[in-house]
Amino acid sequence: MGIKAVIDRIVDEEHAVLLVGEKETEKIIPVSHLPEGAEEGTWLTVECDGDSILSIELNQTETNNTRGRIKSKMELLRHRSKRRDK
Numbered sequence: 001m002g003i004k005a006v007i008d009r010i011v012d013e014e015h016a017v018l019l020v021g022e023k024e025t026e027k028i029i030p031v032s033h034l035p036e037g038a039e040e041g042t043w044l045t046v047e048c049d050g051d052s053i054l055s056i057e058l059n060q061t062e063t064n065n066t067r068g069r070i071k072s073k074m075e076l077l078r079h080r081s082k083r084r085d086k
Contacts, residue, residue, distance in 0.1 A: 002045035002055075004062060009040055018053075020046060029053060041066070 005020040005027070016034055018027045035058045038044065043062035047055040 002047050002057070004059065005044045005046045005056075006066075007034070007038060007040050007042045007044065018044070018046070020048070027051075027053060029056075 003021050005018045008017045008019045008026075010016050010031060011028075014031055015028050016031050016038075018029065019025070020027050033053075033056065035044070035056055038058060041063070043059040043066060045057045045059045046053050
């Protein structure tokens with residue numbers, strides 16, 4: 001069974017920093033090991049063996065859910081801001 005991970009950031013266009021599992025353990029991997037279409041904020045499912053990552057797959061469902069929550073929060077903040085401006 002895989003563990004959820006998110007791409008926290010990409011450094012120098014060569015390394016990706018993943019936050020893995022509930023403890024958000026940082027793992028740094030080459031960008032070339034990421035699945036096609038992966039970018040900062042993309043959720044993944046990873047298989048680990050100790051400190052090594054054995055496999056990485058896109059977790060499109062988690063990515064879509066997270067982006068949807070962020071979009072809703074941003075819309076709420078914009079709405080509140082407009083009310084204050086009146």
